[in-house]
């Protein structure tokens with residue numbers, strides 16, 4: 604029965620008309636897309652499917668640390684020189700590595716509060732795992748502790764500096780076990796115009812070791828060209844999203860990892876440690892050595908102010924609440 608339902612919902616997710624209907628029902632939450640369409644001259648209703656092919660032909664402004672002179676700019680920047688070590692060095696390394704690690708950001712109390720509130724929300728049925736069975740999406744809308752962690756200034760200040768714009772929470776994903784998700788770039792799921800104005804922070808909410816499916820990432824891979832719908836066989840048409848689009852995307856990512864000989868790193872962490880990654884850094888979840896091991900953690904995805912946010916794979920604009 605479960606398999607049949609999964610297949611049924613999987614099919615529904617490929618029909619573009621369903622997203623148009625969903626958009627219509629959530630019209631109020633498309634204000635951001637309406638404003639950004641106007642700002643960037645995209646002549647299109649935000650109700651309709653949209654993807655990178657519908658964006659302006661000029662690429663728009665590149666984030667300052669994705670430009671060739673990023674390191675010189677960082678070295679000349681008084682804000683960067685004033686940062687304490689080791690943060691200053693990590694920020695200097697960002698243009699080359701595409702990630703940075705902040706150790707011990709959150710206290711055991713802050714971590715406990717998040718774990719407790721999430722467990723309560725799960726126990727009372729106020730939140731549930733999504734179709735993957737592993738992710739609790741958007742729990743920051745119900746949990747003050749999760750909202751506070753996602754909006755913590757210690758993370759946001761670093762993100763604002765790295766992206767050169769004010770960053771805002773788009774979504775939280777809470778995990779109780781490893782995701783075991785294959786390597787991907789967030790920009791296939793959450794895309795911006797101009798490209799690159801997204802970043803993620805991943806918070807360890809218990810000890811993370813080689814055993815419980817740590818986050819893995821490929822330093823330097825953010826410099827690969829963005830792989831979007833026109834770069835792999837997505838199999839979609841005018842009315843449908845290709846049923847195997849994501850599998851084909853994952854295969855294309857794996858090929859570029861193999862060609863680029865990127866080395867996977869694992870984020871082994873203590874509760875409260877944070878890893879921040881670039882919009883295009885390839886990353887995923889390592890297989891859990893102990894099946895179903897507990898791996899409490901949270902990923903937060905952030906968009907920059909004044910950029911258009913949309914979902915390339917499912918070809919729809921992002922719904923954004925004004926009070927996010």
Ligand SMILES: O=C(O)CCC(=O)C(=O)O
Nearest residue numbers: 782783818886887888902
């Ligand atoms: O936590 C993981 O295992 C992967 C998280 C991830 O890929 C994401 O949040 O984009």
